[in-house]
Amino acid sequence: MWLAFIVFIFLIVDELLGHGPWVTSAPVPKAQRGRGMEKEQKEGSWCRSFVLQSWADLVFWCHDPDWASHSLGIFICLNCSGIHRNIPQVSKVKSVRLDDWDDAQVEFMASNGNNVAKAKYESKMPPFYYKPTFLDCPLLREQWIRAKYERKEFIHSEKQEPYSAGYREGFLWKRGRDNGQFLSRKFVLSEREGALKYFNKNDAKEPKAIMKIEHLNATFQPAKIGNPHGLQITYLKDNSTRNIFVYHEDGKEIVDWFNAIRAARFHYLQVAFPGASDIDLVPKLSRNYLKEGYMEKTGPKQTEGFKKRWFTMDDRRLMYFKDPLDAFARGEVFIGSKENSYKVLEGLPPSTQGNHWQHGITIVTPDRKFLFACETEDDQLEWITTFQKVISRPMLPQEYAVEAHFKHKP
Numbered sequence: 001m002w003l004a005f006i007v008f009i010f011l012i013v014d015e016l017l018g019h020g021p022w023v024t025s026a027p028v029p030k031a032q033r034g035r036g037m038e039k040e041q042k043e044g045s046w047c048r049s050f051v052l053q054s055w056a057d058l059v060f061w062c063h064d065p066d067w068a069s070h071s072l073g074i075f076i077c078l079n080c081s082g083i084h085r086n087i088p089q090v091s092k093v094k095s096v097r098l099d100d101w102d103d104a105q106v107e108f109m110a111s112n113g114n115n116v117a118k119a120k121y122e123s124k125m126p127p128f129y130y131k132p133t134f135l136d137c138p139l140l141r142e143q144w145i146r147a148k149y150e151r152k153e154f155i156h157s158e159k160q161e162p163y164s165a166g167y168r169e170g171f172l173w174k175r176g177r178d179n180g181q182f183l184s185r186k187f188v189l190s191e192r193e194g195a196l197k198y199f200n201k202n203d204a205k206e207p208k209a210i211m212k213i214e215h216l217n218a219t220f221q222p223a224k225i226g227n228p229h230g231l232q233i234t235y236l237k238d239n240s241t242r243n244i245f246v247y248h249e250d251g252k253e254i255v256d257w258f259n260a261i262r263a264a265r266f267h268y269l270q271v272a273f274p275g276a277s278d279i280d281l282v283p284k285l286s287r288n289y290l291k292e293g294y295m296e297k298t299g300p301k302q303t304e305g306f307k308k309r310w311f312t313m314d315d316r317r318l319m320y321f322k323d324p325l326d327a328f329a330r331g332e333v334f335i336g337s338k339e340n341s342y343k344v345l346e347g348l349p350p351s352t353q354g355n356h357w358q359h360g361i362t363i364v365t366p367d368r369k370f371l372f373a374c375e376t377e378d379d380q381l382e383w384i385t386t387f388q389k390v391i392s393r394p395m396l397p398q399e400y401a402v403e404a405h406f407k408h409k410p
Helices: 004-019 037-061 079-084 102-110 114-120 138-150 157-164 251-272 278-284 377-391 398-406
Strands: 066-071 074-076 093-094 167-175 182-190 197-201 209-212 215-222 231-237 240-247 289-297 307-314 317-321 333-334 343-346 357-364 369-374
Touching: 004 197, 066 079, 074 114, 079 138, 079 240, 102 114, 102 333, 114 251, 157 251, 167 251, 182 240, 182 251, 209 231, 209 369, 231 251, 251 278, 289 377, 307 377, 333 398, 343 377, 357 377
Parallel strands: none
Antiparallel strands: 066 074, 066 093, 167 182, 167 240, 182 197, 197 209, 215 231, 231 240, 289 307, 289 369, 307 317, 317 333, 343 357, 357 369
16 A cells, blocks of 8 residues: 555545544554554654655655665665665665554654655755666666665765766677677767767777767666666667667666766757756656567558567657667658647558458558557557557657658658
């Protein structure tokens, strides 16, 4: 049960009905148990004010925060409690409902809370640093907790040098484009040069690839890459998407690389859009894919047989690959807005043949129709919902240039 949500609802009802103090499943001190309703009401009142103080941070960070770190004075969820238990020198964990609490622990929790901890441990957090949610991969959540509470990186600015200096070099394991083997490669990120480069040999003078910060993106893909530290880096080469798959054995190292890329993007965008606020720029630093998965597709004449392909919806680019770890997309489709005559339809035209999967989707663009088929009805619904979200979003001025390029592709 989501403790913060329940307390919030109880408080609203309490205030609307004009009731007095009420009782919750708050941490109950041993010394106060069995002392009657007066003490229970006092404890409920404490829990109400404390949880509401922490409410804003809880809804974005922890899901079902039924646990607490009584040494830090914060509520946490079950998943985060496991990470906190791994740093016992910093965080002592108890269940809010199942464990015994003494007076000193309750008083410490009452005088602190998630917002107090946030003000202290995030006081110097740079705007580009990625703050994960409960939906993100375990690595990002773990390194966020360790950076915040164990290493205290957002209290001491000098500890942010690995990802905020504007220059970073090191070795990452990179997947080979042709053989699929991961080999150690030297990577150099330079804000001054505006690029991320990698080299096939340690002593090579010329890089194998130069990735402009302007078009760079990074997203963690542990399941797809098959490594809990797997990071997918994408960039544009001749205005087509190129994928690079990397990892590092050390979780801190790969997350530092991720945030260094975000920092470089942040500083680039500050120059490119001098009037933009941090709130406007931060969502543009990196992006997770809207959806990925297998569908069947047919060719432009719609007479060819349907073939199973891996699809990735990245902003307005729908890309398809023969294999999820391919370096280059076999093709890309631009998905515009409904104002520009783009739409998505459930099903396929009656004359369609050759699809093995029965749950069809038709995407209509100003120039042609694209036909896809999904294996299950649930997949079909998820893809249609994703496409509708993209199509319902008005196009930005710069997206018209991207659309024009797709129209003139050979």
